[in-house]
Amino acid sequence: MTKYTIRKTDINKALKQADIICKRNGLRLTKLRQDVLSLILKEGGYVKAYDLLDELKKIDPSAKPPTIYRTLDFLLEHGFIHKLQSLNAFIGCSHPQDHKECYFLICNNCQKIEECCSKKINNVIKNTTSKNNFVPDQAVLEIAGTCQQCLN
Amino acid sequence: MTKYTIRKTDINKALKQADIICKRNGLRLTKLRQDVLSLILKEGGYVKAYDLLDELKKIDPSAKPPTIYRTLDFLLEHGFIHKLQSLNAFIGCSHPQDHKECYFLICNNCQKIEECCSKKINNVIKNTTSKNNFVPDQAVLEIAGTCQQCLN
DNA sequence: TTAGTTATGTTATAATATAACATTTATTTA
DNA sequence: TAAATAAATGTTATATTATAACATAACTAA
Ligand SMILES: [Zn+2]
Ligand SMILES: [Zn+2]
Ligand SMILES: [Zn+2]
Ligand SMILES: [Zn+2]
Numbered sequence: 001m002t003k004y005t006i007r008k009t010d011i012n013k014a015l016k017q018a019d020i021i022c023k024r025n026g027l028r029l030t031k032l033r034q035d036v037l038s039l040i041l042k043e044g045g046y047v048k049a050y051d052l053l054d055e056l057k058k059i060d061p062s063a064k065p066p067t068i069y070r071t072l073d074f075l076l077e078h079g080f081i082h083k084l085q086s087l088n089a090f091i092g093c094s095h096p097q098d099h100k101e102c103y104f105l106i107c108n109n110c111q112k113i114e115e116c117c118s119k120k121i122n123n124v125i126k127n128t129t130s131k132n133n134f135v136p137d138q139a140v141l142e143i144a145g146t147c148q149q150c151l152n
Numbered sequence: 153m154t155k156y157t158i159r160k161t162d163i164n165k166a167l168k169q170a171d172i173i174c175k176r177n178g179l180r181l182t183k184l185r186q187d188v189l190s191l192i193l194k195e196g197g198y199v200k201a202y203d204l205l206d207e208l209k210k211i212d213p214s215a216k217p218p219t220i221y222r223t224l225d226f227l228l229e230h231g232f233i234h235k236l237q238s239l240n241a242f243i244g245c246s247h248p249q250d251h252k253e254c255y256f257l258i259c260n261n262c263q264k265i266e267e268c269c270s271k272k273i274n275n276v277i278k279n280t281t282s283k284n285n286f287v288p289d290q291a292v293l294e295i296a297g298t299c300q301q302c303l304n
Numbered sequence: 305t306t307a308g309t310t311a312t313g314t315t316a317t318a319a320t321a322t323a324a325c326a327t328t329t330a331t332t333t334a
Numbered sequence: 335t336a337a338a339t340a341a342a343t344g345t346t347a348t349a350t351t352a353t354a355a356c357a358t359a360a361c362t363a364a
């Protein structure tokens with residue numbers, strides 16, 4: 001299992017990486033998109049769309065719901081952030097590559113989120129669903145429980 | 153993998169089973185709760201809360217959002233239905249036992265949902281998260297893709 | 305009974321998300 | 335470059351999903 005945690009020092013790195021990926025793929029990482037991605041990454045944990053909107057308004061007072069949702073759509077589509085379906089919330093991705101194999105550990109106690117990747121889990125899902133003649137495209141796996149720190 | 157599909161002939165059986173489980177556990181399966189469960193089961197696939205409310209209003213015109221959400225909460229809590237987090241929708245459970253190990257196959261083409269259980273997937277999740285010192289409580293696993301019928 | 309609990313009724317509002325159309329900015333092509 | 339095209343953003347309005355808060359009713363237990 002690979003384990004990812006975004007540290008404050010990683011934010012600039014993540015932003016630069018996003019910039020590189022966008023340039024490589026002919027995507028426009030506009031100021032708005034950079035600002036929103038930056039706000040999400042700075043948050044550290046997960047963030048709700050309207051809280052994010054409030055933050056964005058401090059930079060751009062004219063921002064409105066479509067501003068944030070359109071930007072979130074772009075960032076989601078290109079893998080710079082993820083949506084946590086069980087929380088209706090968004091979280092930055094610290095390894096924005098083409099990966100559809102990540103899942104999330106959500107601590108019920110401290111609300112910390114851990115994004116993880118596991119080929120093993122992915123393989124089991126593929127094998128199990130294929131026995132059911134189902135061709136998976138995208139899996140949502142969100143595991144709520146208690147994290148290491150909260151166990152002590 | 154165990155595969156469950158609710159057939160129309162199963163609805164009465166499911167309702168009776170719910171009744172038995174409630175009696176066994178000192179729960180009150182009131183008329184409202186029966187009506188809502190019945191509407192969900194009749195739907196066959198997944199159902200949105202407000203569509204369900206519209207259906208319920210045909211039986212009880214005074215029904216309002218809290219009516220449906222409170223009833224859904226009861227049915228969810230006791231495992232008679234499940235929530236599909238990635239669709240903000242609800243679906244009946246055809247095997248309402250104490251099971252936290254089910255997951256869902258969602259066909260992007262025909263919208264059919266298949267509820268499945270797999271000890272194997274569950275074990276891999278447990279083993280993988282425990283290596284990360286995380287104690288899982290509840291896992292949301294929703295796999296979107298293409299079902300058997302839509303592949304042909 | 306009568307108190308306590310659980311369920312439902314009711315009003316209002318919070319929280320999440322999108323439709324539709326206008327304007328601006330960037331990119332392409334003539 | 336200039337015009338045409340496409341992509342992004344601005345703006346208003348509204349749709350969708352869900353809960354808070356408090357009143358009343360129905361069950362349960364003593
Ligand atoms: Zn990621
Ligand atoms: Zn924790
Ligand atoms: Zn089930
Ligand atoms: Zn299908």
